[in-house]
Amino acid sequence: MDLQPQVKFRARKESRKHGDHRKHSGRGGGAPEFKKSKPEQGFDDRFYLKDGRTKDLQFNGTCPKNKRAYIVIVKSEALLSATNSKVGSEPKQPKSKNSHHDLSGNPLIPFSLSQSLHESESEGDDEEEPGLLLWPSEISFTPLEMEEKLLPVLLRWRNNERGMMRNQPHFRLPLVEKACRGGSFEIPLRQALSLRRHHMRRYNPYKSNEALGLGSEDDTRESAELFERSVEEYLISQNISFLNETEIRKRNALKSPNRRLPTPDFLLQNPVVVTGHNYIQLKYQKNKDKLNHHQNKENSQTIRWIEVKHFYGASTIVHDGKSAVGQILKKARNYTEEYGKGGAFVFAYGCGEILATELALMGVLALDCGPVCMAGVDEHLKTYCADSHGRILP
Numbered sequence: 001m002d003l004q005p006q007v008k009f010r011a012r013k014e015s016r017k018h019g020d021h022r023k024h025s026g027r028g029g030g031a032p033e034f035k036k037s038k039p040e041q042g043f044d045d046r047f048y049l050k051d052g053r054t055k056d057l058q059f060n061g062t063c064p065k066n067k068r069a070y071i072v073i074v075k076s077e078a079l080l081s082a083t084n085s086k087v088g089s090e091p092k093q094p095k096s097k098n099s100h101h102d103l104s105g106n107p108l109i110p111f112s113l114s115q116s117l118h119e120s121e122s123e124g125d126d127e128e129e130p131g132l133l134l135w136p137s138e139i140s141f142t143p144l145e146m147e148e149k150l151l152p153v154l155l156r157w158r159n160n161e162r163g164m165m166r167n168q169p170h171f172r173l174p175l176v177e178k179a180c181r182g183g184s185f186e187i188p189l190r191q192a193l194s195l196r197r198h199h200m201r202r203y204n205p206y207k208s209n210e211a212l213g214l215g216s217e218d219d220t221r222e223s224a225e226l227f228e229r230s231v232e233e234y235l236i237s238q239n240i241s242f243l244n245e246t247e248i249r250k251r252n253a254l255k256s257p258n259r260r261l262p263t264p265d266f267l268l269q270n271p272v273v274v275t276g277h278n279y280i281q282l283k284y285q286k287n288k289d290k291l292n293h294h295q296n297k298e299n300s301q302t303i304r305w306i307e308v309k310h311f312y313g314a315s316t317i318v319h320d321g322k323s324a325v326g327q328i329l330k331k332a333r334n335y336t337e338e339y340g341k342g343g344a345f346v347f348a349y350g351c352g353e354i355l356a357t358e359l360a361l362m363g364v365l366a367l368d369c370g371p372v373c374m375a376g377v378d379e380h381l382k383t384y385c386a387d388s389h390g391r392i393l394p
């Protein structure tokens with residue numbers, strides 16, 4: 001499976017040298033065998049978590065089977081400052097201005113399929129200068145282990161779980177809030193409740209929202225439309241030119257009257273560089289001169305389209321195309337093929353690490369609602385999923 005020239009993977013044997021004694025099941029049993037090949041210089045095959053721990057990560061569906069990449073989750077400067085002030089520790093001083101480094105002190109270069117290091121060197125000056133879109137992040141990518149830890153608490157009755165959290169017995173909400181704060185990672189309550197709704201639908205794929213007690217389809221649709229409108233207002237405030245979904249359909253009808261083209265929520269009329277967000281990086285250190293040359297592109301990526309989702313991008317939902325989250329990667333592929341490399345999904349309640357990584361490998365950003373005004377959305381949510389104290393508990 002050929003991804004892009006700048007994405008490099010290499011196979012390796014699981015060995016005691018790496019401290020992994022797990023047995024793998026294959027066709028013939030035992031550990032899978034890989035062809036011996038000279039390892040590529042400058043790449044590792046560990047997954048760096050935010051607290052410095054490492055973990056082997058197997059990508060399903062996006063990367064070649066049994067291949068691994070070395071990636072790093074990096075928080076935005078605003079989120080780092082908030083985290084440091086919250087725990088009462090002094091913020092770490094960067095080694096150089098506008099620069100991130102890994103645990104060994106090596107500089108990191110943002111990973112973007114749409115802007116590889118080789119492509120950006122060969123590009124001429126004839127391309128139009130892209131605009132700039134500031135998108136400060138408020139929510140960090142949630143580890144897969146945290147989602148898995150929350151599920152037994154969120155789905156106490158598994159496939160028989162019914163109703164919004166506001167209608168649950170009084171003892172349940174404190175247990176959920178405690179689980180959200182447990183361990184070294186804390187997630188927002190709204191994110192956890194969105195995860196709960198995803199899995200309620202997963203266990204009951206043929207039941208409607210009304211049957212599950214999750215509100216009417218009209219209320220859910222209106223909430224999504226209000227969030228999309230809020231994103232649109234932010235783009236306008238940042239002087240970003242775009243076509244909305246209705247305008248894109250008209251354009252596509254003229255372009256291909258006999259073929260139905262995929263339609264994102266916003267198609268940018270000019271490429272836009274997004275900066276200030278949480279992002280995923282691929283370690284690249286073959287040539288120190290190249291690293292220094294591209295330091296100014298850190299924490300930025302060019303996008304051409306935006307898709308808005310009024311939910312949490314869960315990593316524990318299968319990409320089978322049968323649910324809202326299950327269709328994310330398919331949509332990303334369709335938009336990329338039609339409108340070019342580089343896009344963004346805006347998830348109202350953040351995104352899981354694994355899903356964010358799978359999107360990054362396609363050159364797509366996973367953004368949260370950080371700079372978007374949510375007042376209108378919250379006012380509508382209070383009309384059908386708030387408790388007696390006005391807390392929004394969908």
